[in-house]
Amino acid sequence: MLTIQYPEPDFRTREENGRGYIFDELRRKWLLLTPEEWVRQNFIRYLIRVMEYPATMLAQEKKLMLGDLPKRFDLLVYDAGHQPWMMVECKASTVPLTDKVLHQLLRYHISIPVSYMVITNGANSYAWEKKEGSLVMLERLPGWTFNS
Secondary structure, X not given: OOOOOOOOOOOOEEEEOOEEEEEEOOOOEEEEOOHHHHHHHHHHHHHHHHOOOOHHHEEXXXXXXXXXXXXXXXXXXXXXXXXXXXXXXXXXXXXXXXXXXXXXXXXXXXXOOOOEEEEEOOOOEEEEEEEOOEEEEEOOOOOOOOOO
């Protein structure tokens, strides 16, 4: 399991018609503040502020196709060559990180192959590197370098 030290949350939030919203700095728009969105926004801040991944190399909630089924990944990190490098599946903090969550990520990996895969519910996070056709569990995330 990864140990994640999230930065202190300093998000812009607001309430409208009894619903909470959070400002997504990457997409520059207000999003409904769901428990999953809270996890995603905190993990993005961790990648950018703590791990120093370039914000320009992150994409979130983009469409992918699994056969004829449209799906959306939570977070994709590109390498220096602008190739998919790491995929992150975020769940609400109340959702346990079971094999079902990993299998969801692995299905997405069929459409968008990456070297690194992460599942997180904010409190717990697991990461794997794909090596020689196997998944190797990581104790920490790899650093992003311009030589990826």
